[in-house]
Amino acid sequence: MEFQKTPGWLDWYSGPSAPRFKVPAGAVDAHCHVFGPGAEYPYAAERKYTPCDASRKQLYALRDHLGFARNVVVQATCHGADNRAMIDALVHSDGRARGIATVKRSVSDAELQAMHDCGVRGVRFNFVRRLVDFTPRDELMEIAGRIATLGWHVVIYFEAVDLPELWDFFTALPTTIVVDHMGRPDVTKPVNGPEFELFMKFMRQHPNVWSKVSCPERLSVAGPPALNGEQNAYRDVLPFARRIVEMFPDRVLWGTDWPHPNLKDHMPDDGLLVDFIPHIATTPELQQKLLVDNPMRLYWPEVS
Numbered sequence: 001m002e003f004q005k006t007p008g009w010l011d012w013y014s015g016p017s018a019p020r021f022k023v024p025a026g027a028v029d030a031h032c033h034v035f036g037p038g039a040e041y042p043y044a045a046e047r048k049y050t051p052c053d054a055s056r057k058q059l060y061a062l063r064d065h066l067g068f069a070r071n072v073v074v075q076a077t078c079h080g081a082d083n084r085a086m087i088d089a090l091v092h093s094d095g096r097a098r099g100i101a102t103v104k105r106s107v108s109d110a111e112l113q114a115m116h117d118c119g120v121r122g123v124r125f126n127f128v129r130r131l132v133d134f135t136p137r138d139e140l141m142e143i144a145g146r147i148a149t150l151g152w153h154v155v156i157y158f159e160a161v162d163l164p165e166l167w168d169f170f171t172a173l174p175t176t177i178v179v180d181h182m183g184r185p186d187v188t189k190p191v192n193g194p195e196f197e198l199f200m201k202f203m204r205q206h207p208n209v210w211s212k213v214s215c216p217e218r219l220s221v222a223g224p225p226a227l228n229g230e231q232n233a234y235r236d237v238l239p240f241a242r243r244i245v246e247m248f249p250d251r252v253l254w255g256t257d258w259p260h261p262n263l264k265d266h267m268p269d270d271g272l273l274v275d276f277i278p279h280i281a282t283t284p285e286l287q288q289k290l291l292v293d294n295p296m297r298l299y300w301p302e303v304s
């Protein structure tokens with residue numbers, strides 16, 4: 001099948017620079033995606049965007065180039081609940097990738113077990129309105145209860161303004177919860193203001209809540225972008241990410257978010273995104289937790 005990319009789509013950056021920051025041995029890129037290829041794994045009918053292809057081979061080439069050892073491949077909404085492209089990436093990773101799936105209530109126990117055997121360790125609930133249609137909360141809670149028995153966790157993606165309304169649902173989830181992209185703070189608001197403080201309270205009061213301190217390129221308003229050798233990119237995001245890393249060093253993860261779907265204004269150089277890490281995790285100890293110890297405990301507990 002032939003797919004036309006969404007108008008204005010920005011393709012992922014080819015030829016990323018070699019990071020100056022050397023990630024610790026065994027580092028995990030804990031948030032990335034594969035797209036198709038569409039000819040092999042068609043994009044879902046209900047998708048809200050049509051991306052450029054981004055294959056597992058291209059993902060693993062990037063992993064090696066950046067110096068990472070492992071990946072967590074998160075099901076992207078353009079594939080709906082058809083997890084085949086993501087699972088194909090897992091089974092061709094030599095055990096070096098785990099996955100986060102999207103499932104419907106109709107998924108069978110045998111299908112969940114088969115996904116587990118391929119390396120899936122969680123499901124993603126997406127509340128970003130431009131990306132998905134509404135799913136009733138009771139359906140999501142039922143799914144959460146079922147995947148809890150497999151030892152999986154729930155990844156949640158939402159925008160900061162929606163946290164008050166989602167609070168009761170999130171705090172009732174029976175599993176570990178991993179928040180994508182710090183709950184998408186509005187970084188033009190103060191880091192010690194009520195909106196971000198609510199997110200900090202969410203993590204403080206609920207020790208089962210983790211956060212990915214990822215996606216500065218999506219959250220930044222004042223830049224500068226990670227392009228052309230910029231070593232101090234996305235400065236406006238730093239206080240938010242740093243505060244989470246310092247307050248909750250054992251519950252943070254980092255990921256590239258390659259191939260960066262739906263960016264509108266620029267496509268970052270992934271090598272320079274890696275150079276952002278020591279600005280948010282400022283000591284070797286924090287970097288080791290963020291990039292190795294935490295993701296290994298969550299995704300490869302049998303190894304760590």
Ligand SMILES: O=C(O)/C=C(\CC(=O)C(=O)O)C(=O)O
Nearest residue numbers: 075076077078131257261262
């Ligand atoms: O890549 C991300 O994590 C963020 C996305 C895309 C997404 O989540 C998806 O398609 O599933 C976004 O904000 O558009």
